[in-house]
Amino acid sequence: MNQTATSRVEIYARTARVLHWLTVLLVAVQLPIGFYMAYRGGTLNVWDGLTNALYSGHKVGGVVILLLVLWRLAYRMSRGAPADEPTLAPMQRLVSHLNHWGLYLLLVAVPVAGYIGISLFPALDIYGFKLPGVVAPDQAAAKSVFEIHRLLALALVALIAMHVAAALFHHLVRKDNVLARMLPSLLRR
Numbered sequence: 393m394n395q396t397a398t399s400r401v402e403i404y405a406r407t408a409r410v411l412h413w414l415t416v417l418l419v420a421v422q423l424p425i426g427f428y429m430a431y432r433g434g435t436l437n438v439w440d441g442l443t444n445a446l447y448s449g450h451k452v453g454g455v456v457i458l459l460l461v462l463w464r465l466a467y468r469m470s471r472g473a474p475a476d477e478p479t480l481a482p483m484q485r486l487v488s489h490l491n492h493w494g495l496y497l498l499l500v501a502v503p504v505a506g507y508i509g510i511s512l513f514p515a516l517d518i519y520g521f522k523l524p525g526v527v528a529p530d531q532a533a534a535k536s537v538f539e540i541h542r543l544l545a546l547a548l549v550a551l552i553a554m555h556v557a558a559a560l561f562h563h564l565v566r567k568d569n570v571l572a573r574m575l576p577s578l579l580r581r
Contacts (some may be wrong), residue, residue, distance in 0.1 A: 398457045401477055401478065401569040401573065401579070402474030402475050402476060402573070403576045403579070404573055404576075405471065405472055405474075407467060408467060408473070409574055409576075411460065411464045412464070412574055414458065415461060415464065415499065418453060418457050418460065419457065419552070421453065422450065423545065425446055425449060425453065429443060429446035429447050432446065433446075433577065447515070448517070448518045448519045450506075451518050454503040454506045454507065455503065455507070457503055458499075458507075461500055462500070462561065464496075465505055477562075477573065479566070480568075480570070481539060487558075494551050495548070495552070495555060498547055502541060502544045502548055505541040505544055506524060506538075507526060508537050509537040509541050510539040511526045512527055512529060512530050512531065512534035512537055513531060513538075514529045558570070559574075563578065565581065568580070
């Protein structure tokens with residue numbers, strides 16, 4: 393972990409930052425695809441090549457995000473995280489930690505629920521390749537699991553919004569180095 397001599401602010405290691413921004417990018421693509429494909433397939437009942445490609449892409453994205461987040465968790469557990477930004481009040485530290493661990497939880501739970509849902513449906517085909525199922529098919533149960541998947545995704549959006557808003561608040565209003573821990577070029581000395 394890097395540390396500035398003057399402010400004593402520790403930034404995240406390069407690997408942690410790369411894994412973070414890859415996750416951001418994938419989730420930023422995955423969420424709108426998920427909502428749009430559900431709208432096309434579920435609301436409009438349009439089942440064409442585009443809808444199938446959206447569903448396949450969403451399944452691939454979910455598996456990739458799950459693997460990436462598991463890698464991030466393993467990295468964080470083995471390497472730790474930098475100390476909190478020194479200007480944070482104890483309540484801000486608590487909320488920050490709860491938000492981060494909530495994000496990790498949902499970044500695992502959302503794709504796991506999706507995978508269980510496609511196993512139950514079953515809808516395990518991805519671009520002509522078949523994923524292994526993890527449970528026996530049951531379309532009635534699949535409907536419930538897909539609803540859980542949707543609600544977890546909405547909770548993830550809420551935590552992401554809180555995370556982004558807090559980072560921007562710290563950077564633009566408090567003018568501290570919270571955001572710079574993930575974007576070192578913004579470091580204030």
